[in-house]
Amino acid sequence: MNLLTVDQCDVDIIYENAIRGSLYAVNDDVKRGFITFDGGIRIGLCGEGVYECGEMQTMKNINSLVIRVPHNVYGIADELKSVIKKDGVIKNTILVAKPFSGKTTLLRELARVFSANNKVVIIDEKNELSATTKGVSYLDVGESNVLVGINKTDGVEFAIRNLSPEVLVTDEIYGERAEDGIKRCIEGGVSVFTSIHSSSLSDRIKNLFSVRVYLSDDPPGRILRIEE
Amino acid sequence: MRVFLLAVVALCCGVIGFKVRDYYKRRKKLFSDLIKFLKKVKEEVCLKKNYVREVFDVEGSEDVKKIVANEGADLPLSKEEIREIREILLNVGKSVVDYEEEKIEDSLLKIKRYEDDASKKYDQKGVLSVKMGFLVGIAIFILLV
Structure with missing residues (x-):
């Protein structure tokens, strides 16, 4: 060998x-x-x-x-689309899983799918969601607007004040400041899609998100259960 | 025929004068290109904008690129100068912001000294060599014709 x-x-x-x-x-x-x-x-x-x-x-x-190495997996958000958007209302959604479970890939696909009909803003702090280099996104995020390299707290401020989003997408919330930013966004009437490294959720987070999607790491990206 | 050959010799003396001037001119330009490049890198370091390699591709002159590629045999620099400049160029940008700014500042001072020296020599020897070339050429022509 x-x-x-x-x-x-x-x-x-x-x-x-x-x-x-x-x-x-x-x-x-x-x-x-x-x-x-x-x-x-x-x-x-x-x-x-x-x-x-x-x-x-x-x-x-x-x-x-x-x-x-990130990549697009098309179609993986189809199952979730009808759960997240009901009667024209887009619910706040959090993806919950351990590392290497496909959270970012699913989040990217959700952004791509929803950006076809809604104004989506991605806060891509680590540049993993869109892989933007010199203003060009190398991964398919549809019609989303992308804020790259900006932390979540600042990104939320930028987005709400300047970009009037209907949906805000950001990866891996961690720490109270990020959570506060997300909370402020939700209170401001913007729907949020995000993810968290965890196998369970605190009540504080649970109360913020009306759709909670738990993913499996074997195989990565498989939906274990959806809580509404 | 004799007049023609002497005219050619006189012309050659003038060309040699120009070659000597070009040597000093190229040397002066190389140092000012280096300063320009390092100043640009310093600007990038302060604003954390672009990578050194990208700046090098855009701002690096042909002669500066030759030094990095270790192809500086035909450059108007001594081996010691090439070694020193190459070391500066290969290590630029590899530290954190604060240290990098200091390092570039030191390098700029060093190269500025080289540039001042090159500029002085160009003004003295470079310009003089053209005049001397023609004068020697004309003198040879007059004496031997």
Whole structure:
């Protein structure tokens, strides 16, 4: 069997090419442990953290990488479409699953499908949903408007004030600030589609979303159950 | 025939003068291109806009690109200068913002010194070499005709 063995030299070459010799340009992402490459390819980094005055400055001596290649899977949101939109009302929806369960792929497809008839804004903080490079989305998000590299709290403000969305799509809510942003959005009358890394939901989150979709990681993307 | 050959020799002296001037001119231009490139990178570093490689593709002059590609044999630089500049170019952009700004500032100071020196030599030797070339050529022509 011909197995490709990756050594430290390969890791260094991939890392160097991923940051394009310009750490300053991607260091905000590096500090959070990842780099987003062209086409939305996300590279998770494993190395040593560099701290100064208790604050992480960068990551050095990268020793391993987790490369995730995003892609569109058309048709996977068809089952959900009728559940989410009833009598012209689009319900707030959250996808719940462990990592590598297809949450982002399903979210992207939901954005694409709903953007055909509704004004959809995507807040793509990690550039995974749309894989936008120089204003061009490499993944199919239909007619959605995409805010890239903006955190959820700011993104919600931008979207509500300037883009008058009917549906707001954002990936992986984490932390109280992000939750507050989403809450503000829902209270403002905008429907929200989002996802969360979890196998269960707190009551606080449950109360925000009238449709809760639980996904399986084996195979990824399979809907386990839908709560309404 | 003799007059014609002497005229050719005189002309050659003038051409040599121009070649010497071009050497200093190219050297001066190379340093000012480097400064322009590094200033652009510094701007990108401050605003975190584009990657160094993209800036290099757009802003890097042919001679600067030759240094990075290690094809600088025909450049008007010494081996030591090529080594030093290559090291600067290969390491630019590889640090975090604060450190990178300082590093570029240091590099700019160093290259500015080279540029000042190249500019001075161009003004003195470059311009003079053209005049000298023609004068020597004319002198040879007058003396031997």
